[in-house]
Amino acid sequence: MIDFIVRRLIAIIPVLTVVAILVFLMLRLTPGDPAAVIAGDNATSDQIADIRTKLGLNEPIWTQFVIWIGDMLQGNFGESFFFKKTVAELIAQRIEPTLALAVCTLIFAVGISVPIGVLAAYRQGSLLDRVVMGFSVVGFSVPGFVIGYCLIYVFAIELGWLPVQGYIRIGVNFWGFLERMVLPSLTLSVGFIALISRITRASVLEVLNEDYIRTARAKGLSNRVVLMRHALRNAAVPILTVIGLGIAILIGGAVVTESVFGLPGLGRLTVEAVLSRDFPTIQAVILMFSVVYVVVNLLIDISYTLFDPRIRY
Amino acid sequence: MKKMMRRTFGAIAAGAVLATGVASTGPALAQSKVLKFVQNGNLTILDPIWTTAYVTRNHGYFIYDTLFASDENNVVKPQMVDKYEVSADKTVWSFTLRDGLEWHDGTPVTSADCVQSIKRWAARDAMGLKFMDFVKEFKEVDAKTFQIVLKEPYGLVLDSLGKPSSQVPFMMPKKVAETDPFKQIDSQIGSGPFIYQKDESKPGEKHVYLKNPKYKPRSEPASGLAGGKVVKVDRVEIVEMPDTQQQVNAMIAGEIDVLEQPPHDLIPVLKKDKGVKLVDWNPLGHQFIIRFNWLQPPFNNQKIRMAALLAMRQEDYLKATVGEPEYYKVCSAAFVCGTPNAFDAPNGLLVKPDFEKAKALLKEAGYDGTPVVLMQSTTLPVLTNTAPVTKQLLEQAGFKVDMQSMDWQTLVTRRTKKEPASQGGWNVFHTFSVAADILNPIATSYMVANGDKSWFGWPTDPEMEKLRDAYAKETDPAKGKALAKAVQDRALETAQYGWIGQWYGPGASRANISGWLKAPVPVMWNIEKK
Numbered sequence: 001m002i003d004f005i006v007r008r009l010i011a012i013i014p015v016l017t018v019v020a021i022l023v024f025l026m027l028r029l030t031p032g033d034p035a036a037v038i039a040g041d042n043a044t045s046d047q048i049a050d051i052r053t054k055l056g057l058n059e060p061i062w063t064q065f066v067i068w069i070g071d072m073l074q075g076n077f078g079e080s081f082f083f084k085k086t087v088a089e090l091i092a093q094r095i096e097p098t099l100a101l102a103v104c105t106l107i108f109a110v111g112i113s114v115p116i117g118v119l120a121a122y123r124q125g126s127l128l129d130r131v132v133m134g135f136s137v138v139g140f141s142v143p144g145f146v147i148g149y150c151l152i153y154v155f156a157i158e159l160g161w162l163p164v165q166g167y168i169r170i171g172v173n174f175w176g177f178l179e180r181m182v183l184p185s186l187t188l189s190v191g192f193i194a195l196i197s198r199i200t201r202a203s204v205l206e207v208l209n210e211d212y213i214r215t216a217r218a219k220g221l222s223n224r225v226v227l228m229r230h231a232l233r234n235a236a237v238p239i240l241t242v243i244g245l246g247i248a249i250l251i252g253g254a255v256v257t258e259s260v261f262g263l264p265g266l267g268r269l270t271v272e273a274v275l276s277r278d279f280p281t282i283q284a285v286i287l288m289f290s291v292v293y294v295v296v297n298l299l300i301d302i303s304y305t306l307f308d309p310r311i312r313y
Numbered sequence: 314m315k316k317m318m319r320r321t322f323g324a325i326a327a328g329a330v331l332a333t334g335v336a337s338t339g340p341a342l343a344q345s346k347v348l349k350f351v352q353n354g355n356l357t358i359l360d361p362i363w364t365t366a367y368v369t370r371n372h373g374y375f376i377y378d379t380l381f382a383s384d385e386n387n388v389v390k391p392q393m394v395d396k397y398e399v400s401a402d403k404t405v406w407s408f409t410l411r412d413g414l415e416w417h418d419g420t421p422v423t424s425a426d427c428v429q430s431i432k433r434w435a436a437r438d439a440m441g442l443k444f445m446d447f448v449k450e451f452k453e454v455d456a457k458t459f460q461i462v463l464k465e466p467y468g469l470v471l472d473s474l475g476k477p478s479s480q481v482p483f484m485m486p487k488k489v490a491e492t493d494p495f496k497q498i499d500s501q502i503g504s505g506p507f508i509y510q511k512d513e514s515k516p517g518e519k520h521v522y523l524k525n526p527k528y529k530p531r532s533e534p535a536s537g538l539a540g541g542k543v544v545k546v547d548r549v550e551i552v553e554m555p556d557t558q559q560q561v562n563a564m565i566a567g568e569i570d571v572l573e574q575p576p577h578d579l580i581p582v583l584k585k586d587k588g589v590k591l592v593d594w595n596p597l598g599h600q601f602i603i604r605f606n607w608l609q610p611p612f613n614n615q616k617i618r619m620a621a622l623l624a625m626r627q628e629d630y631l632k633a634t635v636g637e638p639e640y641y642k643v644c645s646a647a648f649v650c651g652t653p654n655a656f657d658a659p660n661g662l663l664v665k666p667d668f669e670k671a672k673a674l675l676k677e678a679g680y681d682g683t684p685v686v687l688m689q690s691t692t693l694p695v696l697t698n699t700a701p702v703t704k705q706l707l708e709q710a711g712f713k714v715d716m717q718s719m720d721w722q723t724l725v726t727r728r729t730k731k732e733p734a735s736q737g738g739w740n741v742f743h744t745f746s747v748a749a750d751i752l753n754p755i756a757t758s759y760m761v762a763n764g765d766k767s768w769f770g771w772p773t774d775p776e777m778e779k780l781r782d783a784y785a786k787e788t789d790p791a792k793g794k795a796l797a798k799a800v801q802d803r804a805l806e807t808a809q810y811g812w813i814g815q816w817y818g819p820g821a822s823r824a825n826i827s828g829w830l831k832a833p834v835p836v837m838w839n840i841e842k843k
Contacts, residue, residue, distance in 0.1 A: 038364065
């Protein structure tokens with residue numbers, strides 16, 4: 001097991017190297033000059049050229065890359081062109097809302113999708129099954145921001161139960177935090193619920209036809225025990241895999257959801273950085289997201305062993 | 314059932330929030346008057362000299378003060394200055410500061426601070442650069458008095474020091490103002506009516522300002538950006554909210570108090586809500602601009618530029634971008650209708666197109682049919698529809714147009730390129746200005762015509778520069794006005810650029826908010842929350 005983890009951790013290095021090169025090159029090759037953005041609307045070409053020189057953007061691309069990689073290896077993510085802060089500080093300041101959104105979304109998504117997926121499989125062909133499958137199609141098809149606006153209209157504007165937007169840090173006011181997390185997490189979890197419930201249904205259906213399920217029933221076990229202990233546990237591996245892959249959806253969705261609900265997280269930071277061509281911030285945030293994605297999937301791989309003893313690393 | 318649910322949920326939530334909220338923030342904040350303000354954009358840069366961003370300019374007005382400021386009628390009045398004198402030959406200006414001016418750290422504001430602040434501002438601002446061409450030296454007479462000695466009379470000394478919009482000559486402590494103008498400042502210490510709370514402020518989330526208890530407002534009533542800056546709330550929070558639909562939702566739900574400028578298409582939604590009122594805080598409004606690249610064909614040819622201007626029809630632009638006539642004005646004056654320098658363009662130019670004349674000019678100029686590259690910004694909603702209108706009007710005049718869509722940041726990068734359009738350059742694009750930035754020939758950067766030192770498009774016209782210089786030197790207002798008209802006429806004669814419509818965007822506030830001043834900048838003093 002330890003060998004496996006070490007090998008997987010080592011494998012992160014080439015992945016991150018490729019991501020770093022791609023991000024760096026894409027930013028340099030796409031149009032947009034941070035110096036022109038910084039200089040503002042009244043700036044002359046000379047002023048823009050001066051700012052470019054001060055930011056080091058006139059150096060050859062490979063020189064800029066070597067400097068950046070060198071700094072990164074020393075744990076220095078650089079300084080934002082715009083915020084007058086180090087990128088590490090910016091990320092530290094913005095990580096809480098994104099983390100909170102991700103955790104709440106996962107709780108909502110797994111808490112809702114796995115039970116309804118199992119029930120849909122158990123009652124295959126029933127009205128419940130059709131409703132769950134119908135929901136999963138709609139959940140996939142409707143963009144997150146539309147769901148967000150609909151939820152806001154109903155629960156914040158018409159009913160007035162929840163705030164429209166904003167974020168309160170968990171340490172400042174726990175209830176305020178919870179109130180402001182409900183709608184964004186629900187919005188982001190809809191697509192996730194659709195995905196996981198569909199996979200759960202398919203996996204459980206497959207398992208329900210296995211001999212050992214028939215044996216369990218023949219032993220006189222209750223439906224609940226058969227479903228939860230025997231069927232779901234054996235169907236867990238594909239479900240976990242989808243949850244791991246879904247982290248990418250979560251990261252992408254956070255960008256939109258945070259903008260819609262005014263959450264000051266990493267998703268919004270990414271949008272702001274891209275729009276203003278804040279190269280150091282974009283590079284660091286994308287690298288960080290890559291690390292998170294790889295590490296979460298490593299954890300998912302490790303967790304397979306908990307559900308399926310045949311899996312050995 | 315629904316009502317019961319709502320009451321129950323509301324009661325639980327309100328109780329919980331009240332209990333935890335009061336416990337966590339303390340009774341002082343619970344009782345204080347907090348004004349929640351949403352601007353048009355995120356405040357990321359806190360140095361109003363380093364950037365021209367309007368959100369940063371607004372931040373500047375919170376924490377800094379100015380030597381002079383323009384009132385509601387655009388008349389420049391002393392602000393930090395108590396009295397000023399000008400020598401008989403109009404080359405020595407003496408300024409004495411008011412008593413009791415203090416920086417937020419408690420140290421007094423001195424003439425040395427002001428001199429250094431003017432120097433830093435003048436290194437970055439177009440009007441400041443022009444001003445410095447006339448400045449021979451600054452003299453610090455004593456702690457409260459300083460002089461500006463000019464090489465020759467300059468007609469815009471007070472207009473420069475009282476410039477209302479980006480970049481505003483804000484006064485900063487000398488040590489801060491000594492920062493390289495091309496580097497951002499580190500300190501947020503000013504002498505203005507609000508004190509910035511760095512520890513509480515989180516870029517991307519909110520910025521917090523407390524009332525400056527030591528600020529001594531002028532005795533005159535507040536008017537525009539001038540007069541007594543009396544703060545009537547305890548605290549202002551700029552809430553960062555990028556989504557305009559959410560800004561409107563939050564205003565309707567009562568989560569914010571003041572909204573700088575909702576988009577025109579959402580104004581009807583706000584109008585329907587009785588708890589919200591619209592405020593025309595910026596009566597001068599804004600102006601759309603069309604800018605030609607003088608360096609590359611075909612717009613390096615005066616006749617072809619004129620053919621393009623002949624095709625312009627302001628109302629088409631205004632209908633396509635703003636929609637409601639209530640919020641726009643057809644105005645052929647370069648220096649904004651409703652101001653002293655407003656003059657109509659001759660022969661219906663910019664208002665009534667003459668496509669036949671435009672076609673004849675194109676033929677005369679030998680236009681070869683090469684498509685002109687028109688850059689369209691798709692990320693600034695108010696600009697998005699300008700380019701399609703231009704494409705249609707130019708095509709009606711006989712041009713071939715290649716409209717290329719891009720985000721605003723790409724456009725501002727590409728507009729710096731002087732290469733031919735086929736090599737990544739451009740021929741024409743649109744922008745807009747706050748009217749307060751374009752009230753005279755010196756402040757209006759589009760009027761500069763000295764080649765490489767001009768704004769993008771790089772027009773070269775020595776005659777225009779002579780007229781602008783003459784305007785700058787003129788100290789007689791009547792003669793100055795005549796020169797402003799001559800500048801406008803010259804810009805039209807050479808088709809230097811086009812001004813294609815004036816528009817307005819009201820702000821929104823909750824009904825319990827009053828005292829929002831009419832000014833080119835949304836300022837938070839004088840505002841009351843009941």
